[in-house]
Amino acid sequence: MHEMFRETQDMEIKTRAPGKIILSGEHAVVHGSTAVAASLDLFTYVSLSFPPxxxxxxxxxxxxxxxxxxFSWPISRIKEALPKSGSLTSLAPVSCSVESSKSIAALVEEQNIPEAKVGLASGVSAFLWLYTSIRGLKPATVVVTSELPLGSGLGSSAAFCVALTAALLAFTDSVSLDVSLRGWLSFGEKELELINKWAFEGEKIIHGKPSGIDNTVSTYGHMISFKSGKLTHMKSTVPLKMLITNTKVGRNTKALVTGVSERTLKHPDAMAFVFSAVDSISKELTTIIQSPAPDNLSVTEKEEKIEHLIDMNQGLLQCMGVCHATIETVLRTTVKYKLASKLTGAGGGGCVLTLLPTLLSRIIIDKVISELESSKFQCFLTGIGGKGVEICFGVSS
Amino acid sequence: MHEMFRETQDMEIKTRAPGKIILSGEHAVVHGSTAVAASLDLFTYVSLSFPPxxxxxxxxxxxxxxxxxxFSWPISRIKEALPKSGSLTSLAPVSCSVESSKSIAALVEEQNIPEAKVGLASGVSAFLWLYTSIRGLKPATVVVTSELPLGSGLGSSAAFCVALTAALLAFTDSVSLDVSLRGWLSFGEKELELINKWAFEGEKIIHGKPSGIDNTVSTYGHMISFKSGKLTHMKSTVPLKMLITNTKVGRNTKALVTGVSERTLKHPDAMAFVFSAVDSISKELTTIIQSPAPDNLSVTEKEEKIEHLIDMNQGLLQCMGVCHATIETVLRTTVKYKLASKLTGAGGGGCVLTLLPTLLSRIIIDKVISELESSKFQCFLTGIGGKGVEICFGVSS
Incomplete structure (x- = not known):
């Protein structure tokens, strides 16, 4: 029953790819420590349909x-700007050349992106590169929706690249799925690898030098630990629930990373120990997360340990100097309810994660959220460590 | 001209002894890290006078x-309770025996200390022990005033014991000073050693198992670094000015120390690195503090480094879990003015220190203080690393 999904069919396909969160080790990972990231149950959705x-x-x-x-481009205009589109003989991922990137920039510029949304330009460029490389010069309508806030360190751009790539590859010989099945379907290992690699090419257009963490977590889901460029996949045995608070304060990730490096140059001995402490925390986290959980008590014990680790990691991030007044405000609010929180990602604003223990009552959770929202923060309640990219087939309406 | 000060003279003597502040390494010192303490320019004064x-x-x-x-005791009542008073053949410090401590407790109990001031009982006990051991059964009036808040980790009890001991020893053969001199006079090395040892006996009555840091800093002044029970005296080449903010939140030092130990048992690897980081910070601090400062620029550079170290130590204290909402409030206020702060002492309330750089304008300092005081905190502006215990002779009015 496995048949290739043909573009000749008057159908729509949808894909979704999750965002990611750094559980431990941000910044320290740049200095050789282990970091741990997990997928979120918050997704970017891409729907792909073709004109009859x-x-x-x-x-x-x-x-x-x-x-x-x-945004829309006549296929003829794309052909003019990118004449080689669709000429790839294999689907092995290709980086965007300087020449192509110039042509793409011109196509994007013609779209008059509103001033306030100028940050979207690189995402639209990534879209054009991935679309034309994989699908060539064929008309389609791509609709994107997302549960992820943009530019807040939750991997929204990677989720977009992954979901888009998965949708585009579904029309190629590289992907073989049973289109008669309904609901969200997973991809096979080889397909995931291809999606991940193409998504990484998209991420390069958006971020310049991405670590590859975001697209990997978005593609494969679950959790990964990473150290010195080496990624290790893992699955959590503990169903962890997080409150993610977006301070909505924009960050300058590069400046923050530079700040930590400067502090490290000035105080090398102390900072080396700080990074080693973070490494220990990440390692302990991976051990706890993967150890079998036979009963409820054990889950609570694990959660308590994880809360300690979150709290300790936050202190070490403060030690690195990447905090921000808004982050402190979130911490102050959640600590009142005896919840452990830490900044996640670059710091200096961005998002804060708070572990919500299994036995925590919904009433408390609602109180915390309402208090945070009254400070104009944006709250997301989400599980972590769930599935990666998935696809869903349906007749387009 | 050196003559012993005779009680037969109708004079008054005054002593003063400074409080102390922990600059770095609190809590970590229990786990083997170096800590640094400095004397404050805030004193406890003891005046001793005799009836004509x-x-x-x-x-x-x-x-x-x-x-x-x-509080007052008829000498006859003291003689009844402590018949051996004044029978010491040398002034070598002696610990209070169980028997004496019971008798002293009875003498204190008779004084009906107000319910709200019941914490003073141990200080009054220390007073009786030091007075009767050194002076024996002689009438006198001892007047105590202090610039130090009680029980806030600024070493008020040690300053009291040191100033009292110094005043009492001034009447013995052990101390030889030129009584014709006016103003505050320092003691010699041997006299300081004796004062320090007796004050430590007083501290034992008040605190049970004191570290000896507080009385040593109060006696000798300047700064000391201490690690695994070993104290090293040092003098600062940088005139550092501090803002000390008393949150007025009472702390349970023992519970806080236990909390850090529990965290260390649960997360030994990470916490070992945290303590090592603190050790590096304290060592770097001692190097900066003692290095020659030829010009203004260099002072500013040193202050910047010290600010980093303060900030980093604070992050590590957060990592140990000894922070408190009121401490956060102080930090939040001072960081707005780009000032580096950390809790000092046990944490969980208590005091926060803030470095005031030499070039910081008085206007800014006043603003910070007024903002902190509007949060009902108590602020002290003080130099650190100044002189230890001193004595002043004068004709009593």
């Missing part, structure tokens, strides 16, 4: 629903 | 001026 054969609409459309933005 | 020979007032009086409290 009868239709003469020969354009490529990209709709960003959450922002009520639509 | 014509006077028949045969009592020992202790006046605590700041609290408007006066």
């Amino acid at each position: 054969h009868s239709d003469n609409d020969n354009t490529l459309k990209l709709q960003l629903k959450d922002m009520s933005l639509e | 020979h014509s006077d028949n007032d045969n009592t020992l009086k202790l006046q605590l001026k700041d609290m408007s409290l006066e």
Whole structure:
């Protein structure tokens, strides 16, 4: 029953890919410590549909629903700018050349992205590169929606690249899925590898030199530990629930990373121990997360240990000098309810994670959220360590 | 001209002894790290005067001026309770025996210390032990005033014991000073050693198992580093000014120390690195503090480094779990003015220190203080690393 999904069918496909969160080790990972990241139960959705054969609409459309933005290019204009599109003989991932990136920049510029959304340009460029490389010069409408806030360190760009790549590859010989099945379907190992590699090419267009963590977590889901460029996949035996608070304060990740490096140059001995402490914390976290959990008591004990580790990691991040007044505000609020929190990602604003223990009552959770939201923060309640990219087939309406 | 100061003279002597502050390494010192403490320019004053020979007032009086409290004992009552008083053949310090401590407890109990000031009982006991051991059964009036808040980790009890011991020893053969000199006079090395040892005996009555840091800093002044029970005296080449903020939140030092030990048992690897990081910070601090400072620029550079170290130590204390909401409030306020702060002492309330750089304007300092005081905190502006115990002779009015 496995058959290739043909673009000739008057159908729509949807993919979704999760965001990610750094549980421990941000910044210290740059200095050789282990870090741990997990997928979120918050997704970016990409829907791909084609005009019926009868239709003469020969354009490529990209709709960003959450922002009520639509970009569209006549296929003829894309062909003019990127004449080699669709000429790849294999689907082995290719980096965007300087030449192509110039042509793409021109295509993006023609779209008059609103001033306030100029940060989207690199994402639209990544879209054009991935689309034209994998699908070539074929019309389609791509609709994107997301549960992830943009540019807050939750991996929204990687989730977009992964979901888009998965949708595009579903139309190629590289992906073979049973289209008669309903609901969200997982990909095979080889397909995931291909998706991950292409998504990484998209991430490079958006971020310059991404670590590859975000697209890997978004593709494979679950959790990974990473150290000195080496990624290790792992699955959690503890169903962890997190409150993620977006301070909505923009960060300058590069400046923050530089700040930590400067502090390390000035105080090398102390900082070396700080990074080693973070490494121990990440290692202990991976041990706790993967150890079997036979009963409820044990889950609570594990959660308590994880709370300690979160608290300790936050102190060490403060020691690195990457905190921010808004982060402190979130910490102060959650500590009142005896909850452990830490900044996640670059710091200096961005997001804060708070572990919500299994036995914590919904009433308390609602209180914390309402207090944080009254400080104009944005809260997300989410499980972590769940599935990676998935696909869903359906007849387009 | 050196002559012993005779009690037969109708004079008053005054002593003063400074409080102390932990600059780095609190808690970690229990786990083998180096800590650094400095004397404060905040003093406890003890004035000792005797009734004229014509006077028949045969009592020992202790006046605590700041609290408007006066305790007094007929010498005959003391003789009854402590018949061996004044029988020491040398002034080598002696610990209070179980028997004596019971008798002293009875003498203190008779004084009906107000319920709210019951914490003073151990200080009054120390007073009786030191007075009767050194001076024996002689009438006098001892007046105590202090610039140090009680029980806030600034070494008020040690300053009291040191100033009292110094005043009492001034009447013995052990101390030889030129009574014709005016102003505050320092003691010689041997005298300081004797004062320090007796003060430590007083501290034992008040604290049970004191580290000896507080009385040593109060006696000798300047700064000391200490590690695994070993004290090293040092003098600062940088005139450092501190803002000390008393949160006025009472602490349970023992519980806080136990909390850090528990965390260390649960997460030994990470915590070992945390303590090593603190050790590095303390060592770097001692190097900066003692290095020659030829010009203004260098002072500013040193202050910047010290600010980093303060900030890092604070992060590590957070990592140990000894912070408190009120401490966070102080940190949040001072960080707005780009000032580095850390808790000092046990944490969980108590005091916070803030380095005030030499070039910081008085206007900013006043703003910070006024903001902190509006949060009902108590602020002290003080130099650190100044002189230890001193004595002043004068004709009593």
